[in-house]
Each structure stands twice: as structure tokens, then as C-alpha cells.
Amino acid sequence: MSTSSVPRRDAAAPSRPLGPPALSRLARRGVPDGALPALALFAAVRLAGILVVVLTNAVRGHPLVKSFAHSWDSRWYLHIAAQGYGHKIWITPQGAVQSDWAFFPLYPGLIRALTTVLPFTPGQAALLIAWAAAGVAAYGVYVVGHHLYGRGVATALVALWAALPHSVELTIAYTESLFAALAVWSLYCVLKGRWLWAGALAALAGLSRPSGFAVAVAVSLAAAHEVLRRRGRVPASLWAGALTAPLGWLAYVLWVGSQTGDLLGGYFKVQSAWDSRFDFGVGAARFVKALLLHGGGAVYPMSLVIVAAGVLLFALLCLERAPLPLVVFAGVLVLLVVGGSGSFSSKPRFLLPAFPLLIPVARALTRTWRVRPAHAVVVYGGLTVVSLLFGAFVTVVAHSPL
Template structure:
């Protein structure tokens, strides 16, 4: 069955607006929990090993030129090396995680770079930390873990409607083994965003536009790219009208609600610092500039093969090796799946390419693409059609995930 049309033929629990059967929900939860627990256990072991095995500047008295090391953020020091089982948890406290923890504990501060981090995840950390008696790291890990597990269940249900049960199970596995899925298990905003974006699509496919608009607005409050859901929901609304499955206006209203999440955050900065665009202006802190997407792709390819075998040039090659297959999967999603999913995948690829970090053109793009679930659907669909072997997808993805986890926990520059 063509996935573009699968939703139109969905049975109970499908895209017609029916509820989810108890058996389907239990099956999705059981499979998602098994995958989540298995990958979480494996990555925890790898992260613990990385802390003890991979050298960084903090391990060497007086530091060491060329070695990465703990990077503090204003108001939140990075954890330093030290023996003990606490490393099972602090091994995940890296890079942007420090910003989320700082914001959750101490709030935003004008001009220090914190405005670049959208507020929904820090707010959730703050609330759960209060319930835990003031333990922000534990709260951050709990929120991200719960959000990821819930996201896997939602994506399983959505993929089962669009692709079938077998492909749904594979797509959940491929998502958790994606080479930059390390960020889905770390205290980052990606899991919460993934949950909300998946929920927006699931609600839209079932014609529940109020829920879709709310989930989309919350996604836009979680990450700046959440606003892209507005285009996807609008396309889905128009597509459903073309299929004679209802008027377009409820879906278009839901799409219009998505930017309200972004607008609410911008309004906060207007009140706080007199600058509506403070989150955008803070991008200068990270030295990102607007360029044509193809220029970023060309520069990233050039740098990837310019420094082979030379540290730290390997970061360019690693970025390229992760981005190119994901970009191909995005293009496959555009051709193969419903227009809303294709629009979302393509926009999620092009926007980061248009905001590049010139010294490392593809930096962070592998992380951004980890939550673009049509990529994982594309892999599952290709395996279903026997164009790719399942074992090879799992082996290559798991190997890449192992590498990025070791580097991330060791403070190497995996952002």
C-alpha cells in the first residue's frame, strides 16, 4: 500500500479520527519501552566508560593543548572528573544541557546567550525539580526520558497508520539507534520537541485540529524550529480537503496557532529586555550566519575531505557522513509520504543549512535531523521494500551511535 494513501484506508485507530484500541496501545508501549530500555542501558555503559577512558583537558594538571574539556556556562559550572557512580548521571551533563539546567535553576539573563534556548524544557525541569526537592539534573533526565518514551509510543501509532505495523516497529528502533540519538537520551530539549511534533501530526491525521494546534504551539515553545509545523499542518489541512475529508479551515486555524508559541517567547523578551528578537540576536553568540543552503552543503563537503586523518578535521567528516544519508532520506520522504510529512522533512533540512557556522558548516545538523521522524520512516520503508537490509541499517546506526556517545560523554565536540 502506498504510504501516501495509507491513512485514507486506516481502520480503527487510524487517521479517520477513531480512538486507539487497547491492544494497539499496549503493543506500541511494550515495543517502545523495550527499545528505550535497551538503548538507554547500552548508552549508559558507554558514557560511563568514556568518562573513565577518554582523556580531556580536565584530566591533565594545567590542561592540555588540543584536548577538549569541560565547558562552563554563565552561572552553571560543568562537572569535573571524579571517581564514583554519580558519573552515570553527570556523564550526560554536557554542552547545551548546562544551559537548560542553568535556565531552569536561575532563569534567563539578558545578553548572556541564554535567550537562544527556548523555555518549555527548562520550565518542565524547574517544575519536576521542585517536586524532587531541588534536583535539576535528576529532573532534566526524568523529563527527557519520559518525553522520549511517550514520543516513541506516539510515533509508533502514527507510523502504524501510515506505513503498517512492521515498519512502525522498525522506525522506532531506527530512531533510537540514529547516530545522534545520544541527544534524545541526554538532558536536551529534543525529546520533548519530538513528542510534541509527533503529537501534532497524529492529531492532525485524525482530524483533531484543536489538539494539533496546541501541540504545535507547545513545540514552537520548546524549540525555534517548531514553527515549521505550521506549514506542515496547513498542507495537511489542504490535502484532507482535496481528499474530501472535511473543510480546510479548522486545520488552517490550527496551523495559525503554532507560531503563537514562538510569539509568546518573543513577547517575554520584549517585556524583559525591550527586544522582541533577542532569541534571534543571540544567534550571534554562536556565530551562525544566514547563507544559501547549497552553499553550506558545498562548504561542508569541501571541509569533510580536506582534513581527513587530521585532528580536529575529523569533525567535518563525521558531520558529513551523518548528514548526507539523512538528507537523502529526507528527499525520499518528500517523494514517498504524504505531502505534510515531506514538507516537514524538507523544511527541517533546509532551515539549519540556511543558518550555518562557517568554521564548521554542518555543525549540529546531525542533531537537528535526529528528531525529523520521516527520516526514520524512510529507512523503515526502504527496508520493507527490500531496498536496504535491516541488519545493515541497525549495525551501521548502532556503530555511529556508539562513536557519538563516547565523544559526547568525553567532552569532544559533538554538539
């Protein structure tokens, strides 16, 4: 695996390289070949997901759209955007004190900025940011797929990402779409050797989610690989990008530590109160044992299937000899999901930004489309139906944490 080598494109895939990732160039020259149909499909699937959630709310007598901006963690982000940090805590029945310091600042900061300059409520601003970021992320997924494998695989990659069982969380007031947008463009910049952009976007990703350091790890290891491959003869921008990548995550972790009086350990104590820590899979193993012995609601078996599929797809991604930064990014997210504690129903959401896991499936679906297009349509249609129904279920019906 290499940051500079490009895997063999699928047969009949276009070979024209893409331009740089800057959005200004997108505005001047238009999107790459084939991107518009892929993005239209992404938008159609996610719009259908929104409509199914609205209809489910109507059937159950709930407010039609409130669940998009006021579900679980969304309420914490909106409160931080309105009041700042240090003003909201929750004491669990077990006596743990959960504070708003567990939530990273980029998303609520953007909500606050948008409501300052435009006449939006915090909930409206949160959704606008999430939806816009989802579109930017989907375009980035297409660009990466096109760069590596061509138009067909890129389209399949975007389509599959739109139809993941838990992709409803791209359309609610959560940080997954923002984190995914920053991560995918940072990884693309690594593939193109634009290290300053890669480092800057990785730093922003580190300010968006606790798992944001996965992007910094991918950028830093890719940079180290380049240093070894070139025997130290690398541009200064590479060093600058690698050093910049972890700064966002580190800055927030240290800031929380300073607020709690424990510079290095304060943030991790805050997360422990939310039962969020890396325990090498002990908590996950206990959950799986209890689920197998005693069963559980539909959300938990489905979450277990999604996590197991993520582990399998990571193994297939490694066998595909995908570029190093994509493998590292996906691998860190899989490791955090498998080895971390916390609610098992939330684990599929943590895997949502790990789009490289879909590369093996996208390549297989593309080959099926060329030989038996009807089979590919049936398979994708089935995945989409499952995604729409499961998304409405976990958002409206189930009471499990998202």
C-alpha cells in the same frame, strides 16, 4: 500527497486503525498491537547507549554520569531553570555576547516545575523529562508508522530511530526528545483530523526549540491543503488549530524582542551572537570546502555524512508520496540544517526529530526482514553498534559541540 489519504500498507500489514492519541486512552485500553516489543527494543538500545557512555567515562576517569546532565547546552538549560532568564552571558574570544535568551523556555520551565514539587536536583529533573519524552516520542513514532504502513514498518521505524548515530542526544539533558514528542503527536493529530490537538501541540513544540516552527508550518500547510481540497467547507476546529500552531514560537520570539528593545529583530540578533542564522547554505559550503581541503576530526566527517544522508532520505521520502505534513516537517528541518550557519557538529542533532526521513529505510528493512531476516538482523546490528560507539565518542571523547 494529502493529509487525508493513507499510503498503501506493506503486504501482510495489519489494517486495523488505531485509536486517538490521548494518553488516557492508552492507559485504559493498552498500547496498539505490536507497540510493546517496539518500545522494548527502543528502550534496550538507548539503555545500551547509556551504559556505553558510562563505561567510556569510567575508562577515561571522568564522573560516570555527569556528562548526561552537564554537557554544553545542558548547563544553560539548568541555569535558566534555577535562576530564570537574563542572568547568564558568555563572551566569545571574538567578542560576541551570547545570552541565555537564545534558549527556548519550555524545557527549563518543566525542570523548574519538577524540582518545585519533587525532591530532585535540576540535573535529575532534566534527565527524567528527557527520558520520559523520548519514550513518548518513540511511542508516537510507532503510532504514526502503524497508522500509515502497519506493524512491521512501525517497528522498524522505531528501531531505526533508536539506532541513529546521534540518538545519544535523546538521553542527555537536551530538548530534542521533548521537541520530538510534541512534534510527532502533533503530526499524528493532523493525520487523524484532530486539528485543535495538532495546533496546541505545535504551539508547545514552538516553545521548546528555535526549529519548533517547523511543526507549525506543517500543521498550517496541511490545514491550507484541506481548505483547498474541501473548497472551504472545513470545521471551525481546523481554523483554530492552524491559528494556534505558530503562537508558541511567535510568543517567545516577540518576548525576547521586547527584552532587547527590538521587538521584531531582537531575537534574531541574539541568535546571530551564537552564529546561528539562516545564510542559505553559505556557511555550510565554506565548512565543507575547508573539510575537504584540510580534513578534520572524526566528528565533522561523520556529521557531513549524516547531513548528506538526510538530504538523500528527504528525496526518497518525497518519492514515497508520504502525507504532506510529514514531508513538510522533515523538509523544513532539512532546509534549516543545510541552509543555516553554526557548528557543523551540531547539525545531526537538529535532524534527530525528523523521523519521517526514516520511512523509506524502514519500509526497505521490513521487506528485507520478510525475505532474508538474517540480513536484516546484520544490517540493524551494525547500525546499532555504530550508534553506541559514536554516541559515546561525541559525548565523552570529542570536544566538538553537541
